[in-house]
Amino acid sequence: MATIGNVLLALLFPIAWGLVTAWAFERFGKRRRGKSSCEGPGR
């Protein structure tokens, strides 16, 4: 059980972190500059 919990935590934390931060930067970046901070240079 502990192993399954460790694997799930190891998988879910990075995915959740990536989704939440990308969403937050996109949303608040857009509000500030009118362009998503997700969008890289040259676009």
Added chain:
Amino acid sequence: MIFAEALVMGGLVGILTGLFGVGGGFLITPLLNIVLHIPMPIAVGTSAMQILGVSTAGLYCRRREGTVDYKMAIMLFGGNLVGVRLGVRTLERMKGLGDIPLNGNALAAADFYILCIFFVMLGAIAAWILYDTTRNTQRPDVHIGLFAHIHLPPYASFGSLEERRLSIPVMCYFGLALGFMTGLLGIGGGVILLPALVYLVGMRTHCATATSLALVWASSFIATIEQSLAGNANLLLAIPLLMGGTLGIQLGVKLASRLGGPKLRQYFSLVVIATMVLVAARIVSVAV
């Protein structure tokens, strides 16, 4: 203390990721071992988690582009799945080899062998980037890759390619080689996969970038499971790396829009060479 150091390291690698558009796994794994003295198997496992977080954010940002060649990604992933397992098993074998006595000092065999592999790989990456930046960049995008000239049935056709027919076994073995590196070295493989998709497979750059990101995500997902089962994934170390990385990437993207141009690739090769020197210094400091 190690939390703060990992946070700073994650931030610095994140800036490079934002600047140069590469995942940074090939920098994080050796730096965790050399700077923070994390055993190589833990560095490899934790790096896989970091790549999973970064590539998830990347895929989220590109979700509306629709440029991923899913057929290609799934075919490569078939070999990738086996490659990751092989890589993790090889790492476990290395863990069991114990220490290597070097001139009176002892270094874990896994650390020594993986540092040597990184030294060669970083050298190859730096050489490739320098070659790529110094040759004529005015030529058109490569449309027919080298794999199109290998005739080994059965074949599959891909709508995103100029020469649509490619050998299925070649693609699967290519995916296997990439997966092996992810499992053994904790790198997403994007820094190798992207030029490989353009020059070997013959994809257009914008399509290769998206497909590479999708494959790196799938590959790091499997690697995280395997490394976690092997006891190599350290969540407490991954948290500051991801926190620093997220902020660093935003800063790097802003810096990249100011710098721009082929100069960026030359700076990138300098970063790779600097990491290579660090790896060499670590090996020499133990051996001499």
